[in-house]
Amino acid sequence: MHSLITLATLIVAASAARPFLNEPNTGLEEYLGAGFPVGKLPNLTDIRGIPDFDFAARNYLNASSYSFYRTGAAGEWSYRNNLEAFSRVRWRPQVLNDVHSLASTLPAPFFIAPAARAGLANDAAESNLVKAAYAGDILYIPAIYATLSIEQIAAVKPVNGSQILFQQLYAAANLTAVQNSLDRAKAAGSKAIVFTIDAPATSTRHRAARYGLGNANSDTATLTWALYAQLHNMTSLPIILKGTTTVDDVHKANSVGAPAIYVSNYGGGQLDGSPSPLEICLEIYESDPTLFQKTEIYADSGVRYGTDVLKLLSLGVRAVGLGRQFLYANAYGVAGVTHLIELLKTEIAADTANAGIQDVRKIQKERVNWNPLTTNGFRGEKEGVGAG
Ligand SMILES: Cc1cc2nc3c(=O)[nH]c(=O)nc-3n(C[C@H](O)[C@H](O)[C@H](O)COP(=O)(O)O)c2cc1C
Ligand SMILES: *[C@@H]1O[C@H](CO)[C@@H](O)[C@H](O)[C@H]1NC(C)=O
Ligand SMILES: *[C@@H]1O[C@H](CO)[C@@H](O)[C@H](O)[C@H]1NC(C)=O
Ligand SMILES: *[C@@H]1O[C@H](CO)[C@@H](O)[C@H](O)[C@H]1NC(C)=O
Numbered sequence: 001m002h003s004l005i006t007l008a009t010l011i012v013a014a015s016a017a018r019p020f021l022n023e024p025n026t027g028l029e030e031y032l033g034a035g036f037p038v039g040k041l042p043n044l045t046d047i048r049g050i051p052d053f054d055f056a057a058r059n060y061l062n063a064s065s066y067s068f069y070r071t072g073a074a075g076e077w078s079y080r081n082n083l084e085a086f087s088r089v090r091w092r093p094q095v096l097n098d099v100h101s102l103a104s105t106l107p108a109p110f111f112i113a114p115a116a117r118a119g120l121a122n123d124a125a126e127s128n129l130v131k132a133a134y135a136g137d138i139l140y141i142p143a144i145y146a147t148l149s150i151e152q153i154a155a156v157k158p159v160n161g162s163q164i165l166f167q168q169l170y171a172a173a174n175l176t177a178v179q180n181s182l183d184r185a186k187a188a189g190s191k192a193i194v195f196t197i198d199a200p201a202t203s204t205r206h207r208a209a210r211y212g213l214g215n216a217n218s219d220t221a222t223l224t225w226a227l228y229a230q231l232h233n234m235t236s237l238p239i240i241l242k243g244t245t246t247v248d249d250v251h252k253a254n255s256v257g258a259p260a261i262y263v264s265n266y267g268g269g270q271l272d273g274s275p276s277p278l279e280i281c282l283e284i285y286e287s288d289p290t291l292f293q294k295t296e297i298y299a300d301s302g303v304r305y306g307t308d309v310l311k312l313l314s315l316g317v318r319a320v321g322l323g324r325q326f327l328y329a330n331a332y333g334v335a336g337v338t339h340l341i342e343l344l345k346t347e348i349a350a351d352t353a354n355a356g357i358q359d360v361r362k363i364q365k366e367r368v369n370w371n372p373l374t375t376n377g378f379r380g381e382k383e384g385v386g387a388g
């Protein structure tokens with residue numbers, strides 16, 4: 001016990017000594033040079049990694065728009081932990097594994113998460129996300145507090161109806177308003193509803209508050225399991241619950257027949273101190289790995305690299321969302337969003353091969369060394385390890 005506590009303390013000390021990087025250095029700023037003007041977007045061809053979009057948006061957008069996109073809740077401990085959790089676990093690559101048969105034709109295992117006000121970065125707003133998602137063959141989930149309306153967004157889709165969109169909604173105390181939104185989404189051709197359940201109240205977001213920007217959702221709603229049951233009577237569309245952060249809630253959602261469960265801590269934007277998707281999904285796996293088969297589990301929050309996606313997939317997650325990075329990429333319009341999709345697809349393909357994985361849909365959990373999360377993460381604390 002003593003040695004474990006000592007070890008945990010050393011790990012905490014080691015990570016405390018390493019300052020948080022808003023985005024890891026990709027050499028972009030050195031490349032552009034100190035004279036690169038504020039208010040200008042770097043050339044898209046110079047965006048080599050997804051975190052480069054953060055620099056680009058920070059440089060190009062005004063402070064209030066960037067802050068609205070970037071802000072996390074309170075001390076942003078969850079925001080940072082979302083990113084850092086991925087770096088705490090390491091691969092156990094299986095080398096000399098024949099990875100030639102790797103299926104490159106599979107639909108990409110990632111999607112555009114619902115995020116409000118795409119219009120702050122580009123006048124065409126969500127249209128760019130619809131078009132790029134279609135071209136890149138990925139799922140897009142428009143937010144109800146989008147700049148464009150449900151109908152305007154649907155109108156951008158190809159007329160043959162071959163593009164799939166899910167519609168994000170918030171519960172509201174006014175069920176007539178909820179019914180209206182459900183009906184509009186159905187009429188507009190949405191294939192599923194994504195109900196956000198982790199924002200029953202406004203949140204403490206200092207960066208955005210500074211510019212007078214509150215949450216898009218300020219309706220303090222009471223979403224209960226009873227209301228969830230009632231919602232099934234209000235629409236024929238499948239209803240996915242977004243914002244699950246505990247194993248107990250995944251069990252509960254599964255037991256009431258949720259067709260899919262979306263693990264998320266809102267990118268650290270809602271309850272500071274909520275765990276990262278990697279920690280949550282590991283806990284789900286260790287509680288009952290068959291939950292990933294019994295229901296479809298999606299996840300988001302903190303995803304910036306192909307390896308982040310693969311680590312979540314290795315636990316059984318079906319698809320992984322990105323929020324802020326798509327908002328930032330949208331500063332470049334369709335071309336930027338398309339570039340992000342291509343970068344992530346390229347990373348996923350290369351990383352899959354580098355990790356010796358033959359099928360991106362069947363990554364074994366054993367390909368990752370989870371020890372750092374189980375001995376030093378929140379699960380360790382539960383077991384009385386690392387409490388110091
Ligand atoms: C500016 C911003 C607006 C968001 N708006 C919504 C929203 O309207 N509805 C929702 O369910 N989630 C919303 N989210 C959360 C995202 O769906 C997603 O969970 C989060 O961005 C994932 O973390 P990431 O930004 O690190 O990828 C928003 C996130 C951001 C950053
Ligand atoms: C961006 O591209 C243009 C056109 O190719 C080029 O003239 C310019 O130097 C590039 N800017 C930077 C910062 O590389
Ligand atoms: C910042 O940019 C947004 C989007 O263009 C605009 O709506 C807003 O008024 C701007 N804010 C300031 C303070 O200039
Ligand atoms: C749907 O229309 C788009 C153009 O809007 C076209 O590129 C695509 O091939 C069509 N898909 C099908 C399945 O017909």
Ligand SMILES: *[C@@H]1O[C@H](CO)[C@@H](O)[C@H](O)[C@H]1NC(C)=O
Nearest residue numbers: 173174175176177178180181
């Ligand atoms: C509830 O929503 C409906 C539809 O948007 C609206 O007409 C009605 O006034 C709302 N009721 C209350 C009490 O706010």
Ligand SMILES: *[C@@H]1O[C@H](CO)[C@@H](O)[C@H](O)[C@H]1NC(C)=O
Nearest residue numbers: 226227228229230231232233
């Ligand atoms: C759903 O509708 C059915 C049939 O009308 C009804 O029996 C049931 O009580 C409703 N459930 C809820 C939770 O409203």
